[in-house]
Amino acid sequence: MARHLSAAGHQVFATELTLAGVAALRDGVSGTGVTVSLGDGLQPVWHEPVDCVVVAGMGYETILEIVSTHDHIASHPRFIVQPMQGALLLHQAIIEQGWTILQADIAQYRRHLYPTWLLDMYHIDHARDNGPHAQFLPTEFRGSPAYVEWLERERRFRRQALTHRQSTRMRQEVDWLTAEVNSERKRE
Numbered sequence: 001m002a003r004h005l006s007a008a009g010h011q012v013f014a015t016e017l018t019l020a021g022v023a024a025l026r027d028g029v030s031g032t033g034v035t036v037s038l039g040d041g042l043q044p045v046w047h048e049p050v051d052c053v054v055v056a057g058m059g060y061e062t063i064l065e066i067v068s069t070h071d072h073i074a075s076h077p078r079f080i081v082q083p084m085q086g087a088l089l090l091h092q093a094i095i096e097q098g099w100t101i102l103q104a105d106i107a108q109y110r111r112h113l114y115p116t117w118l119l120d121m122y123h124i125d126h127a128r129d130n131g132p133h134a135q136f137l138p139t140e141f142r143g144s145p146a147y148v149e150w151l152e153r154e155r156r157f158r159r160q161a162l163t164h165r166q167s168t169r170m171r172q173e174v175d176w177l178t179a180e181v182n183s184e185r186k187r188e
């Protein structure tokens with residue numbers, strides 16, 4: 001991704017937490033203008049004039065840890081976040097924190113679905129519904145062609161989990177997902 005962004009004309013800073021990660025990253029971007037740094041999350045770019053930060057390819061907990069230090073970046077960039085697991089939990093955190101969702105889409109690549117958000121974390125969205133239903137259902141993806149398929153995967157996962165244990169919360173989530181799938185199908 002760093003290579004691609006650099007080839008598209010962007011000035012790119014790529015950060016890695018481990019020495020092995022930095023070595024692999026350096027290999028991957030050699031011959032490009034990408035600046036590689038060793039460091040935790042956003043720390044290497046705190047004082048750089050960044051206009052957009054991409055945090056991708058990690059679980060939602062790591063992403064949340066990294067983006068929660070956004071106030072250290074003087075230039076107040078936009079954030080693109082793409083979790084490998086826990087997208088519904090990341091959605092919940094976005095709603096709880098009140099971060100403004102500028103855009104949301106589900107990317108498809110080799111049968112995998114990747115929910116991705118563009119966020120403005122420096123402006124709190126006070127107008128948004130903050131109830132338990134809105135916190136759970138990621139309706140910001142309604143315009144995405146992969147939305148229903150992704151909801152169905154989330155629902156299947158929960159249904160399977162429910163056959164092994166009883167969870168009132170999970171049953172509620174299955175019901176919310178079912179209602180959303182049905183109403184989206186009616187709109188198609």
Ligand SMILES: C[S@@+](CC[C@H](N)C(=O)[O-])C[C@H]1O[C@@H](n2cnc3c(N)ncnc32)[C@H](O)[C@@H]1O
Pocket residue numbers: 001015016017018021039040041042056057058062066
């Ligand atoms: C699954 S890999 C994704 C790699 C990259 N997106 C790619 O396509 O090659 C996740 C990478 O994030 C790095 N990472 C995890 N936590 C980090 C943090 N707090 N700061 C910087 N890098 C981190 C890991 O070292 C690992 O190399």
